[in-house]
Amino acid sequence: MYLYEYESREILTKYGIPVEEACIASNLEEAKECLERIPPPYVIKAQIRRGGRGKLGGIKIAHKKINALNEVSRMLGSTIGGFTVRKVLISEKLNILRETYLSYTIDKGQRSYVLLASPHGGIDVEEMHRKRPESLLKVYIDPLLGLKEYMVRKVVKHLGLDDSLASIVRALYNVFIEYNCELVEVNPLAITDRGVFAVDRRIIIDDSYAKLAPTPSISMLWERYVNELSEEERMAINNGFSYVELEGDIGVLGNGAGLTMATLDLVKLMGGKPGAFLDIGGGASSKRVKIAMSLLLKNKDLRCILVNVIGGITRCDEVAKGIVGAIRESGVRGKKIVVRLLGLNEEEGKMILAKAGINVFEDLSSSVKEVVSTNGACE
Known part of the structure; x- marks a missing residue:
């Protein structure tokens, strides 16, 4: 079950992971209300259940409210990457000094969880890692033993950050485990003049687990997901x-x-x-x-x-x-x-x-x- 970014953002917020100020809109009236609460400039993100939307015109920056509303109007109802856009996430534009990458996924070949970290993040992260594979750190995690502190320290050092990042590395792991995820990704994990923020988020939950609806929050996510299917x-x-x-x-x-x-x-x-x-x-x-x-x-x-x-x-x-x-x-x-x-x-x-x-x-x-x-x- 591929979550919308705004759903992923809500989950990360519950785990104390810093995110930018933002709100969701499904029509122009809601968008106007969002723009009253968020300071410019604005980032408008189409909410679709797939990655790569930035290269498909699904992420736009607007410096004025009128421009932001025009982008919202253009996106809502449009088709991006084969998906109809029904909602947009409107957020503040942070002053990003550097972009890094952090994710947890499953390596079935190794029968292990794997933590991926890179000092290079952003829209061209895959191309960057092809050119500079040494920049991508892979830390294999035994599912029976879990994430260890030496692994966290290794990631923090690789990203060139101070120990304040350690809590984010641990919290993201807790999301990965407690939601039975196939993928939890933050790209970019941005270093700004106000601290570190998870600016763009991606979560994929195992369908078999989600169908069981073990908690009210997952039940709600699953119901919303199924209702949108053909x-x-x-x-x-x-x-x-x-x-x-x-x-x-x-x-x-x-x-x-x-x-x-x-x-x-x-x-x-x-x-x-x-x-x-x-x-x-x-x-x-x-x-x-x-x-x-x-x-x-x-x-x-x-x-x-x-x-x-x-x-x-x-x-x-x-x-x-x-x-x-x-x-x-x-x-x-x-x-x-x-x-x-x-x-x-x-x-x-x-x-x-x-x-x-x-x-x-x-x-x-x-x-x-x-x-x-x-x-x-x-x-």
Whole structure:
């Protein structure tokens, strides 16, 4: 669950992490009230559930109230990075002397938490770390032992700051643990003429944990998150599917994250535009495939669907039954469906699909070519 920045800001405030003065607005009247309380110049930030908005025009600076209102008016209702902007965060513009970076995330390969810290933060932090990888400090934290004081001191020294930062490093770790986060990020953690502030914040909470609604605050965040999802996204969550909507018109259904990602890459490489992808995982029954396929068929933005399944613990005949069942029940017409089946019971699966008049391929490249036209759209 990717939180809005204003939600992340509220959480950090509860843990005593310094933040700039700001307020949230969903219309011009609320924006006017915010501007009365906050001193100029102003920073107007579009609230969307993704990063990188600064490079997409989602963060603007205004020196006068009229300019700030114009930016708010422009942002509200606009689409940035595939998301509709329904709220903006209006904040004071701090006098930033230096930007640093601090985050906690999970390294699944190491089976460990990892603390990332750099004396270089801001909008181009990723490019900076590519050019100067030595500037990014990685501190691995055993989940059973937790954050130790020597780790905190190491981070403070690396960032070139005094011990006043130590409390922020500890507090951010507490947020990471107590909210069961996949990511807690402050970028930049800004050094200003008034002290250190967490100026831009990003928090991602594990969906499985959030669904349990263990506390009233997380329950509220989860309810708000789910209510903003499309019908297809809610359906995916309720059935435990990994489902992501994109901006193209080709739907991709695969089994396994690696296979699904590789299929998306090939679609893009051949000029197609993925509009959504869904991973059914391993060992999916015909019933589960039917639900997954129905979900993609309901997506009105998809003009064609590419199914790429390699059978192992997943049986190809079960996949075929699910596909045919979904098409018959949905009554959806006009979507081109191309299937590539390979593996356990593939011949049985191909026979089921052939009887239903569905295109079946053995080769992935040929199946992708079938769904991608010369102008990059489905035929």
